[in-house]
Amino acid sequence: MYSQDFSSIPEIDVETLAAQLNDDVTRIQLLDVREPQEVAIASLNSFQNIPLSEFAEWSTTIGEQLDQHQETWVMCHHGMRSAQVCVWLSQNGFTNVKNVSGGIDAYSMKVDTSIPRY
Template sequence: MSITEISVHELALRLADHDPNLQLIDVREPEEVAMASVANFTILPLSQYQEWSPTIATQFNPQAETLVICHHGMRSLQMCQWLQSQGFTNVKNINGGIDAYSLLVDPNIPRY
């Protein structure tokens, strides 16, 4: 099953909508998030998979739209694939990650 990707411009529009049903996941490491982040994302570092994976289907609604971000889009793609394998039906990868978001949407977010 293929993963849908959205642009950082689309992410900015979706964030501006303040949709309470939109689920936002950031899979970067805590030290990366400390350097650069977008508000309202739940931090689930891939390196801590063993800690958060058992409760993913109770922490998030598998039917709700779920957007996943990382630094450039590779780790988030892995997470999207895993979420689909866990029964999540509306998962989208943020193309280019936080780096593209900083470059193209919000230059106040530092690049690293």
């Protein structure tokens, strides 16, 4: 992964994420690319953890593990790592990828203040 222009990646805000979590998330693949120790501090239950640091392990099989055409939302701490993963997924066959703008930190501040900030 390297520095890129993320302006082409669609984003959703944390309020939209919260509304979707309260509705039906079965139609959306939710990925959290933070480290396991970060997820242990603050997390949302519906997200599957695929740490960016383990990219070499999951990058070769993620297209087989997930539906490349199903809507996929990616989250991290502030939105930068998830944006990187969104770009990579989009360049590798995923057709409907969105970045959670502001990440879990924004979710904690704007939606659910019981989620710890770190």
